[in-house]
Amino acid sequence: MVMVFYGNNGKSNPVSMESRVEHQTKNQITYDIHLPSDLGMLYKVRLGLQSLENSISQLSLRHFKIQNISTLDTFSLTINKILPLSLNGDRWIEFPIQWPLKEALSVVTYHLTVFSRNILSERNSVRMTACIYGTHGDTGDRSLLQSLQNVQHGEENESFLVVDAVELGELDKIVLLISSKTDCKLHIKKLHVKEAAKEHPTYVFEVNEQFSVDANKPNIEREIPRSFAIRGDKQNNDIDNNLNKEGSQARNATEYTIKVYTGDKRGAGTDANVHIILYGTEDKSEVFHLSQSLERQNPFERGKVDTFKIKTKKLGSLRSIEIGHDGKGFASGWFLEKVQITDAASNSLYCFNCNR
Template sequence: QHITLGGVGHLRIGSTPVTVSSLSSFPFITIFFSDRNATDVFKFSSKNVGDIAAICVGHCPKDGFTGRQPLVDADLVEQVACRVTYGIGPGWHLEYIDVKDETMSKSFRFQCDRWLAKNADDKQIIRELACANNDILDLKERTSYAIVTVTSDEKMPKQGECLDNSRGKKGRSKELMMENSSKKRRFAQNATDVFKFSSKNVGDIAAICVGHCPKDGRKFSPKPDSYWHVKEITVTETELGNQYIFNCNAKIPLRNKRDEYKVFECAKTIESFASRARSLVPVKYEVIIVTGFEKGSGTDANVSLTMYGSNGDSGKHALKQKMRNLFERGKTNRFYIETLDLGEMKKVRVEHDNSGLSPGWLLERVEVTNSATGVTTIFPCGKWLDKKRGDGETWRELYPVY
């Protein structure tokens, strides 16, 4: 990937944050200073992660990272444009990141237009950016579809082919021929058949047209009551994994003319996580940690938090504040974490590394507030995270109370 960064930075690609320990799965690289208003190009190879829903970009003091990866020949290209902004020290104003996958000829844009600085904006130096161009797949390009047909226990065609034509919000596909032959019988009673096609991307599929035509254009004389009784058709767009289900339960007449077809509207859409992630936006979460009042409740250990929602998880975030003693007995500590919108909060995982002179910790509760919606979710705990007390565990998964 080519990336352009102003300042020492690192980049993570994928729908979830990545730590240094997972270098084998995702790129984690260090890049050195650029001048303001500069566009610099770097190249490196990495594992193909498919369509990119989000990236995480940040910076730290020089030599602050471990596990550096040299910039090598490219499979992917990234460009980061820096706004003409004056600043002193390590602060960096990032305008946007363009990611180009040269192998797949796809481009992804991640808009930022914010500071990554300890003394500006919200004082965050790491940001997760969602893909701004939601139509990741170029509609001029071809994509692949898997069509699954379910035939009822009634009559089925002896000869010929069935036609499927998909109508989406972005257009309609060509006729997709689902072939039936003596060598490979299709559409048998109670049968489920799978067909795969390459076609232009029609976007979200609203309806399909299903008909019948003779094999190889040859005419035949069907009986008046000849038909194919189709029970259900499922169309899957394989790039993103979105499924469109059509409850047909209809008889498709066997005719020589192509204009005798039936139209079925989509009854149900199952959207994949990859598709949902494209529309997610960064949200700042306020996290409040309340430590218990019992003697020895505070901890000297390093604490981290992972939030889980209906849209995915935040990844593990270290809860740190410079020049402050945290998680002391009876105290409340406040943190801000920016990540992609997690949706409805499901649970949080709190853990510590059992370090320091007094690592044991009595966690009273965790409160998480979505700054975009103002919704606060409370996760009670009231248990020890201590190797020597309670059940000896140094982590807890907490669930909300409403």
């Protein structure tokens, strides 16, 4: 069994319990754990099996208690669960820590939908995990394909999975780890994540990649940043432009000229809604919906260059961009050659090559 501890200032490395037994009876084991002091106040624990190949086939967890030996503050929780939670399924349990006079986070159920052409046909040979990151930490690596026996199938090759975790706050990225017993190709279009108990928001992570998995090579790791969030009619979606800043925000705004180069090959254009985020050394922009091309009414046509102007807060020197689309429209595929951005304040030109 291993544990991962989360504090206000970060998280610990996985802590193996095998060599830390201080006292053991028939139904209770006490561990002595020394955590780095820079973790700050602990707010979450994840515990479970390091791997399903562990010599322990099942782990029955009844009760958990943790005590700070310096302050004697104590937290206890009744669990009554057996790991793994299902056959070849989730082998982790997360729960928040509620210290005296401190408010704790909640445990929520997340629905993760994978849009893929062939994920089900490859599930017996491919191993894939996803780690969802938010403002309150991460879920750790959770198995995707091993749980596909319980998925629901939609009309667009959707695979529906469930992840129970301490609430993550605003989601910002997903890290995928992919390996396989045999050489294969796995195509993933996008990922959607939402809380099961809420209709909104739905966080969209666009992937649009075919992974060539080699059985003789290490895991493929991909960090997928959030593309945008769908927040419903009564709230502002991330993709809504918000250029009407007032007061000091307006005075500190910087104008950027964005030139988008669509490739000159068959099927390169798109009718989908395209959005972009700029990342600088000082800050990042909001999400901008690129719809008003200065050259033409229908942007992103094959072999064309479209120019857009946006205003946002000062970002410093640009270091990266995030650009994608929502997959809607009759012809939603898109081959993006490159993006050029000019900072009007400094007259600096930045070029980001894509060629995909």
